[in-house]
Amino acid sequence: MARLIEVTDAEDPAVDDFRDLTTADRRPDRPGGRGLVIGEGRLVVERLLASPYPIRGLLGERKRINTLEPLLRELDVPAYIVEPDTLAGIVGFHLNRGVLAVADRAPEPDPAELIRRSSKLAVLEGVVDHENLGAMFRNAAGLGLDGVLLGRGCSDPLYRRSVRVSMGHVLRVPFARLTDWPGDLERLGANGFRVAALAPRPDAVPVGRAGLSEGKVAVLMGSEGPGLSEEALRSSDLTVGIPMSREVDSLNVAASAAIVFHAMRSDS
Amino acid sequence: MARLIEVTDAEDPAVDDFRDLTTADRRPDRPGGRGLVIGEGRLVVERLLASPYPIRGLLGERKRINTLEPLLRELDVPAYIVEPDTLAGIVGFHLNRGVLAVADRAPEPDPAELIRRSSKLAVLEGVVDHENLGAMFRNAAGLGLDGVLLGRGCSDPLYRRSVRVSMGHVLRVPFARLTDWPGDLERLGANGFRVAALAPRPDAVPVGRAGLSEGKVAVLMGSEGPGLSEEALRSSDLTVGIPMSREVDSLNVAASAAIVFHAMRSDS
Numbered sequence: 001m002a003r004l005i006e007v008t009d010a011e012d013p014a015v016d017d018f019r020d021l022t023t024a025d026r027r028p029d030r031p032g033g034r035g036l037v038i039g040e041g042r043l044v045v046e047r048l049l050a051s052p053y054p055i056r057g058l059l060g061e062r063k064r065i066n067t068l069e070p071l072l073r074e075l076d077v078p079a080y081i082v083e084p085d086t087l088a089g090i091v092g093f094h095l096n097r098g099v100l101a102v103a104d105r106a107p108e109p110d111p112a113e114l115i116r117r118s119s120k121l122a123v124l125e126g127v128v129d130h131e132n133l134g135a136m137f138r139n140a141a142g143l144g145l146d147g148v149l150l151g152r153g154c155s156d157p158l159y160r161r162s163v164r165v166s167m168g169h170v171l172r173v174p175f176a177r178l179t180d181w182p183g184d185l186e187r188l189g190a191n192g193f194r195v196a197a198l199a200p201r202p203d204a205v206p207v208g209r210a211g212l213s214e215g216k217v218a219v220l221m222g223s224e225g226p227g228l229s230e231e232a233l234r235s236s237d238l239t240v241g242i243p244m245s246r247e248v249d250s251l252n253v254a255a256s257a258a259i260v261f262h263a264m265r266s267d268s
Numbered sequence: 269m270a271r272l273i274e275v276t277d278a279e280d281p282a283v284d285d286f287r288d289l290t291t292a293d294r295r296p297d298r299p300g301g302r303g304l305v306i307g308e309g310r311l312v313v314e315r316l317l318a319s320p321y322p323i324r325g326l327l328g329e330r331k332r333i334n335t336l337e338p339l340l341r342e343l344d345v346p347a348y349i350v351e352p353d354t355l356a357g358i359v360g361f362h363l364n365r366g367v368l369a370v371a372d373r374a375p376e377p378d379p380a381e382l383i384r385r386s387s388k389l390a391v392l393e394g395v396v397d398h399e400n401l402g403a404m405f406r407n408a409a410g411l412g413l414d415g416v417l418l419g420r421g422c423s424d425p426l427y428r429r430s431v432r433v434s435m436g437h438v439l440r441v442p443f444a445r446l447t448d449w450p451g452d453l454e455r456l457g458a459n460g461f462r463v464a465a466l467a468p469r470p471d472a473v474p475v476g477r478a479g480l481s482e483g484k485v486a487v488l489m490g491s492e493g494p495g496l497s498e499e500a501l502r503s504s505d506l507t508v509g510i511p512m513s514r515e516v517d518s519l520n521v522a523a524s525a526a527i528v529f530h531a532m533r534s535d536s
Contacts, residue, residue: 139523142516169516208476208536243535248410248437255407255526258519262527267511268476 002058002072002079004065010089015080017102018059020092021160037105038160039168041097042067047168049075053103060099061087068099105158111149111176111184115191118146120264121218123178123185123195125232126153127253128223133157134165135254136221141169143261148173149218151232152181185220185235193218197236198260199228200250204241207259212240213266221260224253270326270340270347272333278357283348285370286327288360289428305373306428307436309365310335315436317343321371328367329355336367373426379417379444379452383459386414388532389486391446391453391463393500394421395521396491401425402433403522404489409437411529416441417486419500420449453488453503461486465504466528467496468518472509475527480508481534489528492521 007015017036036056039048042064049055049071058065058072058079065072065079072079088094115121122145127133133155140148148157154177155162157170178184188195193216198207212219220236222228233239242251242259250256262268275283285304304324307316310332317323317339326333326340326347333340333347340347356362383389390413395401401423408416416425422445423430425438446452456463464480465488480487488504490496501507510519510527519527530536 135520135523138520142512142519142523143510144513172515206535208530242411242530243533244410245412247440251410251526252403252406252522254520255403255410255523258523258526259530262476262510262530265511267474 002075002077005078005080007080007082008086010086014078015059015090017056018090018100022092035159037103037158037171038163039101039103039171040095040099040160040164042099044164044168045099045101046071047171048101048103051103051171053106053171055101055103058099058101059087059090064099109147109174109176111178112187114147114149114174114176115187115193119216120145121147121149121188121193122257122261123149123151123188123218123220124154124222125151125181125220125228126223126226127221128153128155130155130159130161131165132223132253134162134170136257137162137166137170137173137175139254139258139261140173141166143258144265145173145261148175149184150175150177151184152178152229182229182231182235185232188218189237192216194238195220195236196238196240197228197233198241198256199233199239200241200244201239204239206243207240207263210238210240210263212260212264213268217264219260219264221253221257224250270343270345273346273348275348275350276354278354282346283327283358285324286358286368290360303427305371305426305439306431307369307371307439308363308367308428308432310367312432312436313367313369314339315439316369316371319371319439320374321439322374323369323371326367326369327355327358332367377415377442377444379446380455382415382417382442382444383455383461387484388413389415389417389456389461390525390529391417391419391456391486391488392422392490393419393449393488393496394491394494395489396421396423398423398427398429399433400491400521402430402438404525405430405434405438405441405443407522407526407529408441409434411526412533413441413529416443417452418443418445419452420446420497450497450499450503453500456486457505460484462506463488463504464506464508465496465501466490466509466524467501467507468509468512469507472507474511475508475531478506478508478531480528480532481536485532487528487532489521489525492518
């Protein structure tokens with residue numbers, strides 16, 4: 001059972017894991033050098049508690065902590081109980097979700113192993129925006145992808161804001177970082193994947209007509225502005241596109257991902 | 269040509285249209301009682317200038333105003349030039365997009381008229397979240413819907429945050445508010461529309477297999493939590509669903525909209 005501990009002083013070092021969250025993720029002195037994994041709000045906290053990430057502790061208003069009770073029984077960590085003002089003083093802003101959990105990072109799967117056990121993957125290049133990244137993971141979870149490969153220039157999907165926007169789904173969709181870009185893309189072909197690049201090109205096959213639901217498929221997506229690099233495009237087997245109005249430049253990258261991931265399902 | 273006017277005092281009443289933007293939209297003393305239409309950043313400002321909304325003025329750093337010069341030639345309104353600090357003092361926060369435009373509301377189309385001239389429509393019920401609403405309008409523009417009907421309980425799509433998240437596309441997608449709910453839905457059937465309700469029901473037809481690209485179709489969507497009301501569901505001709513992973517409760521409503529709007533295109 002988690003140890004319920006009342007904290008009345010926002011300066012109490014016991015709650016340092018939760019301190020000043022708007023800047024804490026930039027602190028390089030944390031495990032992995034990139035901060036802890038932080039879940040905010042009941043739903044995301046529940047998903048963090050159910051994830052493979054080793055929980056360090058919880059912090060929240062008593063009534064919020066109480067709603068988590070069945071899950072707390074399985075844990076041997078502190079759960080700090082605070083008043084709303086103290087909570088705001090610790091995290092550095094008013095948090096209307098009233099409860100947080102913090103966890104250590106866990107080893108990420110080896111890309112080769114993730115590729116081997118998957119049949120539908122997303123491969124991202126240059127997706128910097130944390131909210132878009134989180135939204136893409138939520139879509140990947142909802143639409144049943146096996147995992148996400150992070151290519152060159154992607155942000156950290158475990159950053160607090162990504163976790164929040166993903167509704168905690170980033171904590172359950174396996175992801176791995178590719179270190180050799182675009183060389184690592186060759187592993188996909190070697191494992192029987194067709195690599196489909198999403199790009200607004202005149203010769204692109206409409207995404208609903210490219211047979212993405214059949215067999216092993218990895219879809220390669222860039223960010224909204226620059227899109228995919230030439231080298232990434234060259235590593236793909238085909239180019240797919242989303243038919244759009246002529247007057248509109250592009251969809252949001254997470255909206256595009258939803259359309260593509262949907263097209264990858266055999267029941268779509 | 270817009271009149272370039274330097275403003276050095278953040279308290280200058282000339283720039284009152286731009287004052288304290290985080291609360292201004294709640295002021296009931298504005299035209300229509302719901303605030304002005306505000307565009308932030310070059311791209312959205314350009315779309316506001318190209319929209320039917322009557323421009324009242326611009327405010328921005330000199331270099332940002334200068335990039336708009338070709339568009340300013342067509343206008344007979346003040347363009348206030350400010351330093352970044354003054355800009356922050358006026359709007360009430362640091363604005364890294366450096367330029368704004370403000371416009372009056374314009375009459376909205378009559379729902380009956382919008383229905384008559386359209387063949388693909390979205391009908392929203394209870395979409396309160398301004399960011400989701402803006403994202404849905406961006407998707408509607410990108411994927412070529414003819415318009416959006418706002419049913420019961422929807423927020424104002426011209427609220428500043430919706431405009432921003434829509435990338436200004438809410439300024440060009442026609443929308444109308446339905447006042448008789450769900451009675452107004454009968455107008456759709458009378459005009460030859462099939463009304464497809466998006467709902468996670470066991471008997472829902474997969475959205476890609478419901479023939480939504482054929483003929484006149486209006487897709488009825490609710491918000492993420494409560495979904496559509498029973499009465500709205502009863503007013504629909506069929507129920508469509510997005511096939512999803514069993515462990516995931518729902519997609520974000522804007523992501524769902526992207527998938528559905530894509531399925532409504534004849535070239536998808």
